[in-house]
Amino acid sequence: MKIHVWNAFASNNSGSYTIVGRFPSEELAAQVAAELSEVLAAHEQWFRSPTAPRSGEGSRRETPSPLRAFAQVHSLTQGESDWADQGELRAWSTGHQVFLHDPCTLSLPDSYEEFLRVRGGKVETRIRHAHADxxxxxxxxxxxxxxxxxxxxxxxxxxxxxxxxxxxxxxxxxxxxxxxxxxxxxxxxxxxxxxxxxxxxxxxxxxxxxxxxxxxxxxxxxxxxxxxxxxxxxxxRPSHPPLKRKMFDVWLLEAGYSPKEVARRLGELRHGRYVDVPGLLKALPDTVLKRLTLSRAEQAVRFLREGGANAELRPAE
Structure with missing residues (x-):
């Protein structure tokens, strides 16, 4: 008799959440975004305070958190708003639209969509738990x-x-x-x-x-x-009208004496995106940054060279 045993852990990775609401006027959209931004900032400050309760402590303060108070005032679903860590959630308006976006979270409570409706808007887009751009x-x-x-x-x-x-x-x-x-x-x-x-x-x-x-x-x-x-x-594509200014690509020819440092610098230039060092080395020489202005391409080349790389700029195709 054979016995097979598996030991596994569930994965519940965070993703980005995006909610878009539309309002009858730009003025109302801007006001709603300001109200959301104010309560998010207040809650983040409250959440980071050393005296704020934590999940599992079994009791809450007599005074509710800013998010819970906000939900109570507007008769919204409250959920676990006392313990919600939403430090990266941002709200802003563009024209008639209000955007809520968190780049990395497990979920967002329904109260945000409810609030958009309470204030006279409608939810036109929701992207839940996105892992792609x-x-x-x-x-x-x-x-x-x-x-x-x-x-x-x-x-x-x-x-x-x-x-x-x-x-x-x-x-x-x-x-x-x-x-x-x-x-x-x-x-x-x-x-x-x-x-x-x-x-x-x-x-x-x-x-x-x-x-x-x-x-x-x-x-x-x-x-x-x-x-x-x-x-x-x-x-x-192709984009029209074409750009008048010339754009440049950054080529990495050799990683030099410190591939990890070059990869770190390249990740910084790519806004923190992960760089696969072994894969990078196998692909060299290769384009690592594309279609930059001359000034930014020169800055990138200089930054990579300071990390030990052999890099150069070339006119973009």
């Missing part, structure tokens, strides 16, 4: 004079790709942004697709909206989870 599609709309429309679009595309532009500083190297100028009635003036690092989502959205507003354009954002590591923006 969040793809953001920005639709820029507005009325521009025909004589200056093309010029305005070109200027905006260049600004998005400035040295400090969101499509340069916040976009990962492995999925480049794409865009297309609208040419038919009813189409957006400009559609921009991008992937931002999870923790840069709010910063990226705010930056794109700010540049669009400067040119008199409103922004609506559609979000989805990247599927199977395919190019979710292929339908927007």
């Amino acid at each position: 969040i793809v953001s599609l920005f639709e820029l709309r507005g009325t521009l004079p025909k004589k200056t429309k093309a010029e305005t679009v070109r200027a905006l595309v260049e600004e998005l790709h400035a040295d400090d532009g969101p499509l340069v500083t916040l976009a990962p190297f492995n999925l480049q942004p794409a865009w297309r100028e609208g040419s038919k009635p009813g189409e957006p003036v400009l559609t921009v697709g991008a992937v931002f690092h999870d923790r840069d989502l709010a910063t990226g959205f705010t930056a794109v909206e700010g540049l669009a507003r400067r040119h008199g354009l409103d922004v609506t954002v559609r979000v989805s989870e990247e599927q199977d590591s395919r190019d979710s923006l292929a339908w927007l």
Whole structure:
């Protein structure tokens, strides 16, 4: 007789959560986002205080946590809001939309969606427990004079790709942004697709909206989870209008005397993304960062060389 015994542990990995609500006016959306941001900040401060109760202690304070008090005031589902560690959950508004995004959590309580509805909005998108990147599609709309429309679009595309532009500083190297100028009635003036690092989502959205507003354009954002590591923006390529400025790739020729240090630096340049050192070494020479402005490419090459790497920049194809 044979006896087989397995010893295994369940995996319950955290993922990102994204909730998008839409409101009748931009003013109301901004107000709702501000209310959520205020209670999230207050709860995080409360949660980190040494006197806050912890799960399993068997009793709660007589005074409820900021999240629990918020839920009580608005008659929302309370759940375990006293013990919720939501330090990375952020709320912000873009036009008529309110976004809630946590880059790494097991779950979010239903009370957030309930609050959006209580305040007069509707939930239009929810992405629960995503492990792939969040793809953001920005639709820029507005009325521009025909004589200056093309010029305005070109200027905006260049600004998005400035040295400090969101499509340069916040976009990962492995999925480049794409865009297309609208040419038919009813189409957006400009559609921009991008992937931002999870923790840069709010910063990226705010930056794109700010540049669009400067040119008199409103922004609506559609979000989805990247599927199977395919190019979710292929339908927007080749991008139009093309960039005037030249972009550069960073090539890693040799890892040098300290491959781990080079991998660490490369991970930092890739916004903290994991770098497989053995796989990296096998692939050399190879492109490790793509389509950077000249200034940022020079900075990246210098940073890698300081770690012992043999790196250089080349014009992007």
